[in-house]
Amino acid sequence: MRRVATGAAVVALAALGGLTAPALAAAPVTADLGCRLYFSDAGTGTSPTVWSDTFTLTQSPASPAAGQTVTVTLAAAAGVTNGPVPLNAGDVPVRVTVTLGGAQTGTVTLSQAAYPASAKAAGVPLGPVSATGTYTATAPGTVTLTVRQVAFANTTATTYCSAGGDRDHKAAPVDTPVTDSAVVSPAPSGSASASASPSASASASVSASASVSVSASASASVSPSATEAATPAETFGPKSVTMQCKTLSTIRDWTATHTLTMSPANPGYGANVTVTYTFDNGGKNGPAPITAGDLRPTATVKLSGAQTGTVKLTGPAYGAVAAQATVPGATLTGQFTAGTPGLVTLTVADVLFDHPQVDTECNGGNDPVTGPADTTIVAKFTVRSTAATAAEAAGQSLPKTGDGGTLPVLLLWGTALLLLGAGALIVLPARTRRRATPPTTGA
DSSP, rough: OOOOSSSHHHHHHHHTTTTOOOOOOOOOOEEEEEEEEEEESSOOOOOEEEEEEEEEEEEEESSOOOOEEEEEEEEEESSBBOOOOOTTTTTTOOOEEEEEEESSSEEEEEEEEOSSOOBBBBSSBBOOOEEHHHHHHHOOEEEEEEEEEEEEESEEEEEEEEEEEOOOTTSSSOOOEEEEEEBBBBBOOOSSOOOOSSSEEEEEEEGGGSOOOHHTOOOSSSSSHHHOOOOOOBBBEOOOOOOEEEETTTEEEEEEEEEEEEESSSOOEEEEEEEEEEEEEEEOOOSOOTTTSEEEEEEEEEESSSSSSEEEEEEEOOOOBTTTEEEEEEEEEEEEEOOEEEEEEEEEEEEEEESSSOOOEESSSSSTTTTTOOOOOEEEEEEEEOOHHHHHHHHOOOEEEEEETTOOOOOOTOOOOOOOOTTEEOOOOOSSOOOOOOOOOOO
């Protein structure tokens, strides 16, 4: 893999002596990326193409201090070539996933909402790309940025691109040769002037950061109340919500009181956040009893705003449920790491009740399987611009559901056949209609 030299290595030597050397501008990289087309943003992709272009990845400031917000920009000179259908201006928003390595790990999402800038005919380049995003420098040392995936998110057919070659660029992207690096210096002691971001006050408050020690400058021991006012979270519920559930060919309403929360509710970046989703009642089981351990709930929660992706929530396997019995409520939990300061939105996108013979899928769509839609269960919270405390970074143990509770689910076996007099269930093949997992990069 070819990497672009930025001159940042010179800064690493100078930083040991307390000096700062300017970073060189990132050089353009000529590269061939591989791309595939994904209709309805699903499947493994079709119509492989090659995107040949000149790419430039830059950071501003080029030599940040720990605690500063860094703006990352990916530019492409020509843009990907359009297919056989003309496009209107703004039809294809751009989303770029950039990975961080070295002194700091994680991902940064870059975006360009208004793309292309003008209407484009079939078979022509869509024009220059300029996608931007931000991350907060957390620790002194050399940080390397690598473009891993580029998505052109048309509502009908999304194009995913990564390193050259033909593969599933959506599910299995490979790092491209488009890279940049910078040396992050320790946060200044007693002065907020070196920071160009809202986190300047936090940088000034870490008195130990004048030390050469990386662990001191990256410490998350600063009390949030001493640096930043707490921002109340907007949790959801308890509130009654109706969504559609589908089992085989049967679609039924499911109404329950839902609650969506997160903990901690106002974490620093780097915190391990627990998402908790509960609902208080379920529908009535169908004519076949459910064996203990056969049914397990999961839910997909979308992240948007300052951070994009998905979080998988799970609950324990349920106990036995008799035929026609009401299924009680329960709790689902999952965790993710808060990577970027700012407002994060959590949306319950889908609830799936997993059974060896047949699944039940619930969401806001009229047909939850062929026409899924996000639910109205939405919560929001703000990630502070200061680093997570040690307790936040460690995370909390996942809550127990207690009492082996079962999740409310409309497991409606209306199309399953019972042998009259024998009381035996004719089992149908499992998972013939499971929908593809939503993308982790957020559309």
